[in-house]
Amino acid sequence: MAKDLWLPKGYELPDGSKVRSLLYSGDEWQIFDTNGSNNILLTRPELAQKWNEFGFLDESLFEDVAFGSESFRSLSSHKKYALTPVENGESPESKVDAMAFAFALKESRKLSEEASYHDSVYVEQYSRLLPGWTLTPHVDDEVVLGTWITGGVVISTESFRRLTNLTGWMPAGDLAEIINAAGFAVPADAGLLAKRKPASQSKSDAKIAITKESVEPEQPQSPGDTTEAKIFKLPGRPQLEEFFNEHVIDIIFNAEKYQALGIDFPSAIVLHGPPGCGKTFAVERLVEFIDWPSYSIDSNSVGSPYIHETSKKISEVFDTAIDGAPSVVVIDEMESFLTDRRSGSSSGLHHVEEVAEFLRRIPEAIKSKVLIIAMTNMIEMIDPAILRRGRFDHIIEVGMPSREEVSSLADSLLSKLPTSDDLNLDKILNALTGKALSDSAFVIREAARLAAKAGKTQLDQESIDTALNSLPKDTEKKGRRIGFVWDDE
Structure with missing residues (x-):
């Protein structure tokens, strides 16, 4: 806040107050509290003139104020309305307040395509954000709105999931x-997000009535109107990609x-196949794409040697x-948990209890909007x-990836990197076909690291060959031992 007050305490304004x-201060404006029913925005004449030229506020709303050799322009705003800098960092007190700001942002954007509203003054009474045109970097409107709603956390409304966590009210x-209402898109899955307690309506009924008359937000559009089609990409696995898009994403x-x-x-899913076939990679990409909280059930996280303890931990994860x-x-x-209860390998009542817990909780979780994905290398053992x-x-x-699937993943990874003209894609595919897709990703990542270490600006065949040679051979994977060799001679 500026140390220099443009008007002293007790100064009489044109309306008699x-x-x-001093409440707030900027480079070219100051906001004052008065003993009357209004607060006032005091600004340099040049800035007020610029607001008028762009159509933000009519010149008739301003009055001349002089103090000493200084001349200013003043704008009055009733105290029941917000008159505050956007950068103030105070979050709205209700949905009505936030809706009014969103409407003001949308209407102000219509008046100037170039202005950045992060340094503006919010005048709720006239549904306007008055830009300061300061020499600071431009901030997107989605970030301006997100920052305002959260009370100062710099976040875009595009980060909807995180925004809901920051606005628990x-x-x-x-x-x-x-x-x-601000004219921005929301994710199509917004309706699935957990319900929170209603916002408290702390403003007076009069203010709510006035706001509803002056601010009529647009009705939320259907997901198809507000968002582009969500397409999940899984390079190297076209059939699995198609399945996830059709049965989960859509x-x-x-x-x-x-x-x-x-x-x-979506119904629950089981992915099964040999180790290294890419099940985990596919699930991780899907979870990342959906951007929902994820919880893991595996032998490390819930397994316990104590009776009842494993089923208790399983239940806690579902809760x-x-x-x-x-x-x-x-x-x-x-x-590890769901082998056939009739098989001789199951561990009696302890194991039966764990299977029963899954049988009970899986349908409940699906009804509660929990997507369940399971993975196994031994589908024949499952109950x-x-x-x-x-x-x-x-x-x-x-299954293990085909040559075409390895080629698809390699093309996707290489397209993001600068590559030399000497790359022999057939040689790469010959070496990687039949191996896990994670091996393909590792080779290209390792080759890029080796090229960078050697001071190269492109990924070349020499780096690829070196990375390929670092992969263990199949015989090495099966027969490798760690220890000492004892020689009797």
């Missing part, structure tokens, strides 16, 4: 309405058309996932009751 204190549905991000026909949420829904539960190495329709509707086999 007197200055009490507002339900996700209300937040989506506010973002729509149902999540186009929920309304599916719910109209009784499909509320946490349901509380944070929409979310994802990933069950890794499901054969048939678990694999029955209604729990895991989709049992997907993931």
Whole structure:
């Protein structure tokens, strides 16, 4: 805040009120509290003229104020409305307040395509953000709105999931309405986000009534209107990519058309195949794409030698996932918990209890908007009751990648890097076909590291060959030992 007050305490304004204190200050403006019903925005004449030229506020709303040799322009605003710098960092007190700001941002943007509103003064009474045109970097409107809603956290409204976590006073549905009112898109899965307590309406009924008359936000658009189609990409796995898009992504991000026909949420999925086939990689990419909280169930996280303890931990994971829904539960190495209860390898009542816990919780979690994905290397060992329709509707086999799939992944990875003309793609594919896709990703990443270390500006064949040679041979993988060789001679 500036040390120099443009007007002293007790200064009488044109409306007869007197200055009490300085509230906020910028380079070319100051905001004062008065002993009357209004606060005032005092500005340099040049800035007020610029606002008038762009159509932000009519010149008739300003009055001349002089003190000593200085001349200013003043704008009065009733105290029941916000008159504050956007950079002030105070979050709105209600949905109505946030909606009013969103509308003001949208209307102000219509008046200037170039102005940045991060350094503006918010005049709620006239639904305007008055830019300061300071010599600071431009800030996107989505960031301006997100920062305002959170009370100073620099965040874009595009980060909807994080924004909902930062605005616990507002339900996700209300937040989506506010973002729509500003003219911005919201993710199509916004309706699935966990409900929060309604915002407290701390403003007076009079203010709410006035705001509703002056601010009529647009109705939220359907997901198809507000967002571009969500397409999940899984280079190297076109069939798995297609499955995830059809049976998971489309149902999540186009929920309304599916719910109209009784499909509320994606069914649970099992991916099975040999070690190294890419199950984990595919699931990690899917979870990253959906951007929901994910929770893992595996032998390391929930396994316990104590009776009842494992089933208790399993239940706790499901409880946490349901509380944070929409979310994802990933069950890794499901054969550790869900082997056939009739087989001789199961461990009696202790094992039966764990299977029963899964049987009980999986349908409950799906109804609560928890996406469940399980993985196993030994599908034949899984209890048939678990694999029955209604729990895991989709049992997907993931084999070792074909040459075409390795080629697809390699093309995707290489397209993001500067490469030399001597790359022999056939040689790369010959070496990597039949190996895990993670090996392909490792080779290209390692080759890039080696090229950078050697001071090269492009990825070349020599670096690729060196990286390929660093992969263990199949015989080495099967027979490698760590220890000492004892020689009797």
